[in-house]
Amino acid sequence: MQVSQPWAFLSLLAGTVSVGVALALYRWVSRQDAGSERAQEVASWIRDGAKTYLLRLYVALTLVAVALGVVIAIVFSFDIEHLGTGAMDVDPSRGVMMALAFLAGAVCSAVAGYMGMTIAVAANVRSATAAGDSIGRAFRVAFYAGSVMGLAMVGLAIIGMSGIYLLTGDPEIILGFSFGASAFALLAKAGGGIYTKTADIAADLVGKVEIGIPEDDPRNPAVVADNVGDNVGDVAGMGADIFDSYVASTVAAMLLGSSLFARGSLSQAKYTLFPLILCTLGIIASLIGIQFVRVGKSGKPGRALNTGTIVTCVILAGLAAAVVLLGDYSLGVLWATLAGLVTGVVIGFTSDYYTSSDFRPVIETARVSGSGAAINIITGFSYGLVSIVPSIIGIVVATLLSYYLAEFYGISGIYGIGVSAVGMLSISGMIASSDAYGPIVDNARGIAEMAGMSQEVIDTTDVLDAAGNTAKAITKGFAISAAALTVLALFSAYAEVVGARGVQLAISLRQPVVVAGVLLGAVTPPLFSALTMLSVTHNAFDMIEEVRRQFDERPGILAGTEPPDYAACVSLAAQGALSSLVIPAFLAIVLPVLVGFILGPEALGGFLGGSIFTGVIFALLMSNAGGLWDNAKKFIESGEFGGPGSDAHRAGVVGDTVGDPFKDTAGPSLNTLITVMSLVSSLFAPIIAAFHLL
């Protein structure tokens, strides 16, 4: 595969530059004015809380990763091509390589999350402080801090993938890397989602409702856990989410390239490498695009973020066209890339329609809220169901377009679907940067309030925050549709991997065992959602007990003369979140393997299909309905339909609280869930196939 060497080195270089820029921005942000002593004190609570949680998370995940790594090392040491025959060999080197790739994936994901999170908790106070100076400056601090995570993430991902490719030339080993990244992402995301809403609900119920102190009141022992939660769930979690889709889509397309083109041909080498090239181009485009994200004195932060995204897309399209033409690739891959790219952006903006107070769904939900919480819930939930439709149509169009255009230009249509997913995700550097900006300015607003900054500063941070919410909505739609295309590509990769081992899969819905697999797969995402949401309420009740205990035993806390024990709440939330992950992790990692061994590879194909279908649907439903309820409440708070304190507002608060675990706990973990299930199936596919042939 001589042709691939220079490109793989270029990818490695681009990844290194990306990480380098991330480090430079990290330094720049750290050097900004950290503000008044009071602001620094408030920020330090959040920072320390975040570190406590991350430490616990990483200790727990290290144990899981090492255990899984050992299993992988053992399993992949067996030469399963000869399973059941006397000729079965043991080759520990392959097993060790796979296990190392797995650990590398987990570590890269962890490092990117850690960098993103530490800079986010440093940037929030700095952005709030800069808001006293100008909105442009405050925006820059927040956005550059967001870029630290975006760039570190894509940089580390591509370093890992191209490094493994240079070392082994085997996309299946990169699958191990991807599995490591996704398994970590799932636990980080689901754990973070449970953590953040446990703290949020407990802080609200005992503080606002029971005692009657305002939100973000420093006397509330749960308030730090609540603010930590925003960073844990939104920065580290969403970062890990995009990281895992990014890697998974690339490895799926590489696997398809290596199996769908003639073995040993130049085409095979070229098309196996193309996804990596596309990622490299995406990094270059993102690095340039980020330069265009600027806010002038009276500028609009929302428009600045959109400009950055669109510039990045245009540059990527140009670069991709150049590579396809100069590198003598089929035009099919260019069209597939563009189909994915355009669809991702369109779906992102569509999800804005269902969650923004500029459009009918949010306004209508706010309007009917005057008739009570139940009507608010029914209406919001119904619009959430409707919001699934355009995104699914987008995914269908992208799938069919990239398939048939690739076929039209003479290459495999399935490979085209894989490339369209990579095309969509190649601009992840830019997308993740805008996304991480959101929680930073959200926190900046909280700090401005808690530290008693001026009203002008609070107003500026409000403007920044509103743009952050839109960016978040767009990213969520983008992340879900990207994950959908990715898992569809992984699904095909699974069938190819099994096929390469001599088991031809039809995965026909006319086989009852496939239908059984689909039905079992289809209930997994709803069950996963339910378990994480029930954990939230369960853990929130434990935390409420702890807060009540502190208030009872130390009356000085409420009097304001004694600081509450923030760490106890942080630790309780962390402990609860981690122990709630056991069954969900089992569902994600062990269940597909069990289905494969018990019901066979056809049923496992159906199982993956079923989990993809309902996973995408529930992810869209829960994310969009949650965002819609949130903004309907904010719309009422802005003075519409009765304004704060009205019946409509009370109903809106109920809707918002229902939506919280929908959009921040259950919904966003689902993409990662289906990615992990698809990866674990592809990874174990050769063994399941060999077992099946016995």
Next chain:
Amino acid sequence: MQVSQPWAFLSLLAGTVSVGVALALYRWVSRQDAGSERAQEVASWIRDGAKTYLLRLYVALTLVAVALGVVIAIVFSFDIEHLGTGAMDVDPSRGVMMALAFLAGAVCSAVAGYMGMTIAVAANVRSATAAGDSIGRAFRVAFYAGSVMGLAMVGLAIIGMSGIYLLTGDPEIILGFSFGASAFALLAKAGGGIYTKTADIAADLVGKVEIGIPEDDPRNPAVVADNVGDNVGDVAGMGADIFDSYVASTVAAMLLGSSLFARGSLSQAKYTLFPLILCTLGIIASLIGIQFVRVGKSGKPGRALNTGTIVTCVILAGLAAAVVLLGDYSLGVLWATLAGLVTGVVIGFTSDYYTSSDFRPVIETARVSGSGAAINIITGFSYGLVSIVPSIIGIVVATLLSYYLAEFYGISGIYGIGVSAVGMLSISGMIASSDAYGPIVDNARGIAEMAGMSQEVIDTTDVLDAAGNTAKAITKGFAISAAALTVLALFSAYAEVVGARGVQLAISLRQPVVVAGVLLGAVTPPLFSALTMLSVTHNAFDMIEEVRRQFDERPGILAGTEPPDYAACVSLAAQGALSSLVIPAFLAIVLPVLVGFILGPEALGGFLGGSIFTGVIFALLMSNAGGLWDNAKKFIESGEFGGPGSDAHRAGVVGDTVGDPFKDTAGPSLNTLITVMSLVSSLFAPIIAAFHLL
């Protein structure tokens, strides 16, 4: 097909006996004491309201049925085997036959619903009056009235199916009958669901919340519409629902029997007829089982209903075993029958676990309600998601068992799946009787209160009502799982019909066009649910305006000196419900045909699969979550966790109101939706296949 004649005549006879018994019970119930003048007056409002609605519904549906009948007559007059060749003939007789079968299906469904509904609105007041005498007598009146619908329904269904079979010998014509029944059921059920919740929500919001008058207060102009709604939605709607599954499962199994066995063989004739025989045995078993449903002086109505169900099952099993052994059928069909029967009953009782206040989900939801409506909603919704799992596992087990046991005994496994659905549904006579009992005693309780009967009578009707709720939960679980097995059989029938026209379908998830179809099919049930629920809130607001107008213009109403205009509200709800049906009907009937013509028969196969998967999941979620919230509220009202008037109660009321359209509007229509989509696809399959071959 000589062998089949005597059996088909026996079926016709059994159907006639069943209808005859229904008529006799109708007379018996009508002759019972109709109580005091006041009670009769209250009952007459409900009866007149129900008639107003039914009249409008039937006029609208007659137009739809005639229009569809004309389309069917034209389309099926073409000899599509020769489409595109010069040899294409026109044979109007087949088209007319198909259209007549379609109309007959719609009429039978309408007549069964009409009989059930008129006897229900006559029986409610009679049962309330009998409650003054003894609980056993009150129970008998209500249950015999329920049996009128159950027996009329299965009787008319089997008369229609065996009549057509005797006349034409062609199961595809029976498909037309089934389509007529299902299309009618869908509109009756969705319309009834919208109607009942429109009235319920409007009556509550304007009466209880705005004006502060009690529930069921006769001064509220919406109160009659509310009580009518119970009959419209629960009696006529659920009856039509089971009717359509019953016919569809039978015709699916007959189609599979006629296509999977060697053409012209004795086996083909025997196995094509077997589903009809099973229905006949089911009617005999139900007629006997109903005799065992008796309540003594201090007896338990819940236990009486369960005894009837179990006796019916045992008798059916015995009769089926006799027929299989004496008729020299494969043992595979006996096992498939039993697998279906047992699974149906087990799933029914499982759904009781998630919706009864004897078990953890309802108790836990009630417990957390003290922390507010949002926590109640999140918890109930999460348990609703969990409740999907056991039912789906049951369906998977029934599918695989009936498939592999049939194969083991040397007949087609797919046919086994079809028979298991018929086995499950063959006891529909008994199941529908218990189900229709529920709303009758619910209404009896309302009348007892509105007519000012003694506390003793109210207490007796309360006991009867509690048993009705359990029966309702069991029926819903049963109906959904039966529909799931039915549509899986129809799905296979679709593929067989297309295959018989020379287009071999794989419906492989590895084909992008199938995946596209699955995704589009999968969003249809959520979209359908959302549209019906949004109609409910929309129409409720119109009705609130009407009620306010009446109160404003005629102050005598609230003073109690002037009767309100009940008919205006009934008519408004009816009008709103019917006009809200246009888009849902389009989704059900036109969309599958469009997908088939545009994306092809493989994509249509995927579309059906996708709609089945999410249809079943959302139906279970919405029915169970709705029932759970309802009973959690009732549990709190019984004095637990603070009792009536507490914070927990207020939260429980919100949950109950959210659950209302879940369980009575959106959830229960979904089975019918997927049945209609499967039927319309099978019906048009030959044309789609011919078009595809052009």
